[in-house]
Amino acid sequence: MADASLCFEQVRYGWDGAPPLLKELSLTVAAGECVALVGANGAGKSTLLRLACGLLAPSEGRVSVGGLDTRNARPPMLARVAGMMFQEAERQLCRGRVREEVAFASRLAGLPEAEVERRTAGALEVTSLTAHADAHPFDLNAGERRLLTLAALIAQDVPLLLLDEPTRDFDAAQLALFEGWLAREKSAGRAILLISHDYDFVARNCPRVLHLAGGGVVADGPPEQVLHDPALQGDSAGAAPTLPALCRALGLAPTTDAACFDAAWRAVLSKSRGEA
Structure with missing residues (x-):
């Protein structure tokens, strides 16, 4: 498989006449990583994906995919290394x-x-x-x-997959099919960067989460840490309480695994009954 790495180096981007949407942003996504990009509407998440596949060019800085500078690479070359799923199919x-x-x-x-x-x-x-x-x-x-x-x-069949709200239209069966495919792609070593407002989906499937706000990445880490950020949890009235957040609320060690949560909560209940 071709080099799947994605690299943003001090990238700045803004629409004509508007303040910069992304400011000196730097990040990397390596082959084999499945990374979620989260944040409020208007934070620049979809713009970031378009920069990643060369549909947009940075105002300043450098974006490279598999070693190719997106500003200079021809579209057919970029199409061999990166593919994008748009938010609206x-x-x-x-x-x-x-x-x-x-x-x-x-x-x-x-x-x-x-x-x-x-x-x-x-x-x-x-x-x-x-x-x-x-x-x-x-x-x-x-x-x-x-x-x-x-x-x-x-x-x-590209090494870098860019997915913008990939699960938004799925029923339960379609979501299960998609998550099965995603697991196989992660095992195959593809680099995956996806946007999602479904924090439970993110917690189940993405070992690394980037929180985009104010033109840059304000948090970068595992879902049990990043998804508990109060600023993120409050970015919309419909934000789902993630399993890590529930663990913290109950005083348990954060986990994204339902079986681990079940075992830990049963242990708490058993101890409580024993003390009673």
């Missing part, structure tokens, strides 16, 4: 049939047709969309359209 669908959508990036890269077909069939199977291969993408429901963008990313 509809915005990246451009073909008239599901199978054609999945095959689009591979054909654009000039791969042999046999390889394109192999990747397409495999991606459709992984995402449970084989039965919809000849359907129009907009005849799928919201969760299936999200899976379609995932299938296109799988077929692209």
Whole structure:
């Protein structure tokens, strides 16, 4: 697999006429890491992903993917090392049939047709969309359209995956399918940077969390530490109480593992009964 590393070095970015959204931001994501990017709406999370894949260029500083400077690398070169899932699936669908959508990036890269077909069939199977291969993408429901963008990313077969709110349209079965795929990609050594406001999902799947605020990373660490930040927990009325936060509220050692929490809480209850 090609080098999957992502590196931001003193990156500054702002939209024309507006104050800088990102200020002297530095971070790295290495091969094999699954990193969540969290923070309030408007903090610059989606902008950061667009900088990571070369859709935007930094005003100052350097962004590199697999050693390629995104400011200088040609789009076809970047497309071989980084792939992005947009927050709104509809915005990246451009073909008239599901199978054609999945095959689009591979054909654009000039791969042999046999390889394109192999990747397409495999991606459709992984995402449970084989039965919809000849359907129009907009005849799928919201969760299936999200899976379609995932299938296109799988077929692209790049070492760096950039996922913007990847679970927002999923039902329980689709979420389980996605988390199974994510676990396999982590084991395969891909670098993954994802945005999510679902802190329970983050705690289950991302060993490292970056909290973006004020133009930079204000916290970088494991979910049981970063997700307990009161500023993060209060960034919206609907913020979910994560398992680590619940552990802290109950006086338990923070954990993201439900079985560990269950064992620890049962121990507390047993001790309480014994004292009574």
